[in-house]
Amino acid sequence: MKLQQLLTHLHPLVPFTEENPEITSIENDHRKVQKGSLFVCIKGYTVDGHHFAESAVKSGAVAVLAERPLELAVPVITVKDTLRAIAVLADVFYGQPTQQLHLIGITGTNGKTTTSHLIEKIFADHGQKTGLIGTMYTKIADKTIETKNTTPESLTLQKTFRQMVEEGVEMAVMEVSSHALDLGRVHRCDYDVAVFTNLTQDHLDYHKTMEEYKRAKSLLFSQLGNSFNLKKPKFAILNADDPASELFKKSTAAHVYTYGIDHPADIQAVNIEMTTTGTGFDLLVGKDKYPVHLQLLGKFSVYNVLAAISAALVSGIPVLEAIASIEKVNGVAGRFELVKAGQDFTVIVDYAHTPDSLENVLKTIEHFAKKKVFVVVGCGGDRDRTKRPLMAQIACRYATNPIFTSDNPRSEDPMAILKEMEAGVQGEDYLVIPDRKEAINYAVKQAETGDVVLIAGKGHETYQIIGNEVHDFDDRLVARGAIEER
Numbered sequence: 001m002k003l004q005q006l007l008t009h010l011h012p013l014v015p016f017t018e019e020n021p022e023i024t025s026i027e028n029d030h031r032k033v034q035k036g037s038l039f040v041c042i043k044g045y046t047v048d049g050h051h052f053a054e055s056a057v058k059s060g061a062v063a064v065l066a067e068r069p070l071e072l073a074v075p076v077i078t079v080k081d082t083l084r085a086i087a088v089l090a091d092v093f094y095g096q097p098t099q100q101l102h103l104i105g106i107t108g109t110n111g112k113t114t115t116s117h118l119i120e121k122i123f124a125d126h127g128q129k130t131g132l133i134g135t136m137y138t139k140i141a142d143k144t145i146e147t148k149n150t151t152p153e154s155l156t157l158q159k160t161f162r163q164m165v166e167e168g169v170e171m172a173v174m175e176v177s178s179h180a181l182d183l184g185r186v187h188r189c190d191y192d193v194a195v196f197t198n199l200t201q202d203h204l205d206y207h208k209t210m211e212e213y214k215r216a217k218s219l220l221f222s223q224l225g226n227s228f229n230l231k232k233p234k235f236a237i238l239n240a241d242d243p244a245s246e247l248f249k250k251s252t253a254a255h256v257y258t259y260g261i262d263h264p265a266d267i268q269a270v271n272i273e274m275t276t277t278g279t280g281f282d283l284l285v286g287k288d289k290y291p292v293h294l295q296l297l298g299k300f301s302v303y304n305v306l307a308a309i310s311a312a313l314v315s316g317i318p319v320l321e322a323i324a325s326i327e328k329v330n331g332v333a334g335r336f337e338l339v340k341a342g343q344d345f346t347v348i349v350d351y352a353h354t355p356d357s358l359e360n361v362l363k364t365i366e367h368f369a370k371k372k373v374f375v376v377v378g379c380g381g382d383r384d385r386t387k388r389p390l391m392a393q394i395a396c397r398y399a400t401n402p403i404f405t406s407d408n409p410r411s412e413d414p415m416a417i418l419k420e421m422e423a424g425v426q427g428e429d430y431l432v433i434p435d436r437k438e439a440i441n442y443a444v445k446q447a448e449t450g451d452v453v454l455i456a457g458k459g460h461e462t463y464q465i466i467g468n469e470v471h472d473f474d475d476r477l478v479a480r481g482a483i484e485e486r
């Protein structure tokens, strides 16, 4: 594609350069530049991509997009915001792939991964070739690829959508993080359905206030205040029980479809009954009532299921088909995952790393726990510090034996993180075991018949980040080892 052809899509229009080279790829990482690349300089959180422009030209870049004039041997096009511009260029360069997919985006503090897997399952059972982008991995038809971010930056994202189209994928479901919405990673994504799960405290290290966090989430539904034409979804699926839905409803031009438990909605779960092996409820769709038997536990799982069924219904999938698919799901990796090694107590590994998710999981456990509840929990370093005392409070409120430990301390001193957790629970009974493996071993060794051990925070993750180093660590394997050693 010619440079000028690409640039016509930017708004406001940038003046053309005299040269009009053929662009063979767009790159924002100078290490990936090849002959014919357009190099886009992005001011990151760690480094300023403008510093790599000269190296990019040496590696073969034939044009550079920047936020300031640069003295280079190739045309330099300047725009106000390269991060947003690259999203537009990526969409155009890869042939606007999202217009060729039935695209479902999910945002919310908790439940994105679970809901996206449920949706993917419904569409796959319906006979469609599916794609998925999220925290655990990216899936393009039968291929899975590791991911670094929940929502990748726009260049990777649009390239992934292109690959999906080429592989014959018809429906793609993706998690849309608030960071992605704020940083324009999903600009130009043409969503058919936008889903909201819930909004509770998280990521305040980035968004600073809950209002800002909510505003970022609202962009998926409203696109207000965006100069780079994020497309409007056709359907907005909103949680009638979450107060944040009011704002999204007011600001969206999409057709609103609601789900709920405590408030009337387009689809509603009533008569919920939980056992130790599953959850039953009646699904009200208008005047019709359908019995549903989930293998998943907890009220929060019912919300995820309602969100997934809503997305299926507005996409034209019959309700009985959607229910049949969901009833077959016996879990999502690292989400309320049971570790079974012949023991007579329950061990659960769960990704709960926000106050709300920890509370939901512990409330669910409270429902069936007959005796002691151990919770092994920590808080990540270099992330929202305000969560720390809250997580500790919730652990002490619902568990008989809370154990505070490390969870990806990153550049922070693990003991300092633990002190901030402890500040929230003065006078309460808890243990501090900074080494995560020791903490898990301790809980498993102490557990007796009928007790529950919840290992919270890391779920499916298979690493622990300490300083700059990534160490292999899998809560599920450590727990299994500890059980077998008893």
Ligand SMILES: CC(=O)N[C@H]1[C@@H](OP(=O)(O)OP(=O)(O)OC[C@H]2O[C@@H](n3ccc(=O)[nH]c3=O)[C@H](O)[C@@H]2O)O[C@H](CO)[C@@H](O)[C@@H]1O[C@H](C)C(=O)N[C@@H](C)C(=O)N[C@H](CCC(=O)O)C(=O)O
Residues within 6 Å of the ligand: 028, 029, 030, 031, 041, 042, 043, 044, 045, 046, 047, 048, 049, 052, 148, 149, 150, 151, 152, 153, 177, 178, 179, 180, 206
């Ligand atoms: C704050 C943030 O979002 N950072 C993202 C950002 O990194 P950055 O700003 O540090 O980038 P940088 O290293 O300064 O580089 C700036 C530019 O220079 C270029 N560069 C850099 C080095 C070099 O040698 N050559 C070069 O050309 C880079 O390619 C880039 O274009 O761009 C990277 C590449 O796309 C992202 O992976 C990275 O996400 C980091 C890993 C991250 O932790 N992000 C979190 C905050 C995040 O986005 N989380 C959400 C939600 C997760 C959840 O819900 O739990 C997510 O969607 O993942």
Ligand SMILES: Nc1ncnc2c1ncn2[C@@H]1O[C@H](COP(=O)(O)OP(=O)(O)OP(=O)(O)O)[C@@H](O)[C@H]1O
Residues within 6 Å of the ligand: 108, 109, 110, 111, 112, 113, 114, 115, 135, 150, 175, 197, 198, 300, 301, 303, 304, 334, 335, 336, 350, 351, 352, 353, 356, 357, 358, 360, 361, 459
């Ligand atoms: N609807 C929900 N409401 C509250 N908590 C939930 C909900 N769904 C799942 N959880 C809890 O939150 C944890 C994370 O769930 P999930 O991975 O589906 O959310 P997520 O939004 O993808 O999280 P992240 O953005 O951090 O990747 C689960 O392990 C569970 O403890």
